[in-house]
Amino acid sequence: MNRIEAHLLATDLKFAIISTRWNHLIVDRLVEGAELAFVQHGGRSENLDHYLSPGAYEVPLIARKLAESGRYDAIVCLGAVIKGDTDHYDFVAGGAANGILNTSLHTGVPVAFGVLTTDTVEQALNRAGIKAGNKGAEATLAMIETVNLLRQIPQS
Structure with missing residues (x-):
């Protein structure tokens, strides 16, 4: 069996980051982690x-336009949707997740779902680098690896 692995080198890659303005104190940390x-x-x-x-609900359309532009090897979507007292959270988080996934599948451009979906601000801050690593960095690393792995798949 052949094992194909990708390396984590971004030397010749061009990425777009999309971040949300909502919850910017959290999202700014995700962006810093992604850039680093x-x-x-x-x-x-x-x-x-x-x-x-x-906001997060608008991210999939922006990601789709960027993916279709042909300018980027991958797109990293970052945001924070924090549960409140209404069903709004479910619609925003679900819409963002589905839209980002569909963008990647329909365009063939890797698109990372780095949108935090948490119950509390504390959970979001922890995932933005205070305690449990930085999910912006993790999403970026996943895209570097994915792009490099896709490049190893033979074209028919």
């Missing part, structure tokens, strides 16, 4: 474009 991970793995900051979305 990209550069620490050989990416150049000039090969990283950052787009600001009004």
Whole structure:
């Protein structure tokens, strides 16, 4: 059996980051983690474009347009949707997750779901680097690896 693995080098990659304005104190930490991970793995900051979305629900459309532009090897979507007292959370989190997944599947461009979906602000802060690692960095690393793995798949 052949085992195919990808490396974590971003030296020749061009990424877009989409981040939400909502919960910006949390999301800003995710963006910092994503940028740091990209550069620490050989990416150049000039090969990283950052787009600001009004909220998580709007992210899939922006991601779709960026993916269709052909300018990016991958897109990292970052945000924080925190549960409240209404069903709004379910619609926003579900819509963002489904839209991001569909964008990746329909365009063939890897798109990371780095949108935190938590019950509390404390949980979100922990996942933004205070306690449990930085999910923005993790999403970026997943995209670096995915792009490099996809490049190893033979074209028919």
